[in-house]
Amino acid sequence: MFRLKIVPDDTNFNFMAPWKYTFGLSMILVVASIVAFFSIGLNFGIDFRGGTSIRTEATQPIDIGAYRDAIAPLELGDVAITEVFDPTYGPEQNVAMIRIQAQGEAESVTPATLSQVEAALQGYDDTLQFTSVESVGPKVSGELVQEAILAVIAALGAVLVYIWLRFEWQFALGAVAALVHDIILTIGVFVVLQMRFDLTTIAALLTIVGYSLNDTVVVFDRVRENLIKFKQRPVEEIINLSLNETLTRTLMTSFTTLIALISLFVLGGDVIRGFVFAMIWGVFVGTWSSVYVAAVVVKRLGVKRDWGKGADKAGTQFKTSDAK
Structure with a gap:
């Protein structure tokens, strides 16, 4: 049966090798975005400004x-x-x-x-x-700001509970860290470029949360399978293996999404341009954070190596000493 392959089956990129630099870069950008938010401020649209x-x-x-x-x-x-x-x-x-x-x-x-x-x-x-x-009026616009913030917080809370129930708390924290990273960097780029920030941008942020979460869950699911399958391999190798195995899916999803988004950005007009720009940016930072934020957090926190019965007697618990 014909199957499109973007990368060969034996692909073995070492995604985790530069994790200190990539994770550090993400943290620097997060801090820079927060500083820019308080020093420059968002260019609020009519929805929030009145x-x-x-x-x-x-x-x-x-x-x-x-x-x-x-x-x-x-x-x-x-x-x-x-x-x-x-x-x-x-x-x-x-x-x-x-x-x-x-x-x-x-x-x-x-x-x-x-x-x-x-x-x-x-x-x-x-x-x-x-x-x-x-x-x-100002009162209505103020209420919209509060409701927008609550919507984003509620989405992050729901993600935390969902990942915690499906995997473990380490995965949940990794996923939420990646989503917070994506939201802050998206807000940061809107601050730097002074693009209009309105309710459509909030919708884009929530869509980015869903997109990034989907990519992160796919990677985490493969990591969990490989942790059970390869009990003696170091966790860093398991994460690299899982990222390589899901690489074709990640590239295909990102590429096809970008085709539609770029078309909308060019042909959609000024009304939806802010929304589409946020989504394009979200595809890149969402893919990045799934690898260099979510996976790194899981690597550093440590996870169980087996979810089956008797796992506590198998001596397969990940030890923090394995982390580099």
Whole structure:
């Protein structure tokens, strides 16, 4: 039966050889991301900063780029424009949603500014009408920030319990360490590049947690199988063997995911670009952390060598003296 092979079956990369340098690099980047977060800060979008949402309707097709160019001279800061699709709309019912960040200390965009936005857009399309205007105040945006943080913490907690029940506490700590690493580095790159951070980015973070966890669980499952199968081999060799055995799967999954993500990044437009960028970054750091964070933590903490009955009498418990 035909089976695509990215790497030969006898591949034997020594992934663990430079673990001190790779793990150290990850920790340096984590610390740098935390420092950048507190010194520079995130470029929060309207969801977290507050602002005004304007719903428009026109008979002509919506050109998001033209809408953005018409509003740009007003210098309103962060402006997000999306087209609203609904199967119930007719061919002459083109609806768009325009979100404008809060201006200074004001809770919403002033009527004078709204009039300027309306005049600018109607200068491009005189059929355009403003059908509704809604404001997101500081209180609502603050609640969204709290809920976003709770969502990420809840996801990490669920992962900790899941891995602990499926494997052992050492694996659980390794998986959570890798996920925290991925989240912090993703936030760090958004800080450095000053990309808009909004609810779609939170969705990307949670998706990265799922992607990285999937890769980590595959590696851990193979590590556990090999720990039972090869009771006399050093744990570092077992981890290397497991990483090599899952290397084809890791490369195939990452490659096919990146094909879709890069296509969305190039062709998807400005609305989803932040989400897609976070996902592309997450594929790289998620794959990295599965090897050089999660596996290293398990190596250093030590694990049981046999989950079968009588394992405690077999003398196969991993000793911390094996760690280098």
